[in-house]
Amino acid sequence: MSRPAGVDHPGVVAPPPLIYGVPLLVGMVAHFSGAGLDFGLPLRLRLLLGLPALAAGIVPIALALLRFRRAGTSPEPWKPSTALVVDGVYRLTRNPMYLGMALVYAGVALLFDCALTAALLLPAVLTIHYGVIRREERYLTGKFGDAYRDFMRKSRRWL
Template sequence: MGGVLERLDLPPVWLAGFAAIGWVAGRLWPLALPGGGWLGVALVVVGLVLMFVAAAQMVARHTTFVPRRDPSALVTSGVYALSRNPIYLADALVLAGLLIHWHALWAAPLVPAFMVVIARRFIRDEEARIAAHFGDAWHAYAARTRRWL
């Protein structure tokens, strides 16, 4: 059973879980933002585009974007010059957009809670792994580029 749970411990699964909670909140206690339908869709689209661009940059550098795998390159340009974790930032934008679109403003604290979970379950280990592989280059990059934005 532990093997199945380990394979399910992935950021998209966490995103889906937080989104499901937000969807339920929007159904049970709707609180809409005027114009929120369009704003929510726009945030989801921006998040998906950011996610695609960030993943494409990693693929172009022949390194992995899969959590808990060893990187073969340190990507620091493009969207990675703005954020050390643009895919996780994209996930947070998608979640925020869904909550707004689903009239689940009461569930807005789910976004920072999701970010804390992702930082603790994935980012800390990833940063340690990257630091072990790239040393001074990683530390210089981390000093000039914020974790989220």
């Protein structure tokens, strides 16, 4: 996909927090209005599963944001990338923020026992994968060339 001259961003379909936030909100509204499906999990199990997922999601997001700040580049994929961030949490995954958002989402769905909300995570992750990550990869390959291709070989897309 070629970009018009002067366009220096990946052209993602929507901001990732919105891609995760809309289905999360829809699922939670359905849940609290009585229309959502429940897992039927006891509170202790919901806490045992949901809290670690929530925490496991917050950590990579925070670490990634710190790396972007240190590199002096924007974490928002609708803005130009001025530096390639490949260290820290990025050694484990090329997309720690999107992985973290998915884990936070899953944690919320588990904590509130929302099966419908959990089911809506799949379309969100697919949208992130095809509408954000793949576009970012093309953009970053074009912008940073061999340095980004090398990073792609060393770090997995998700985990």
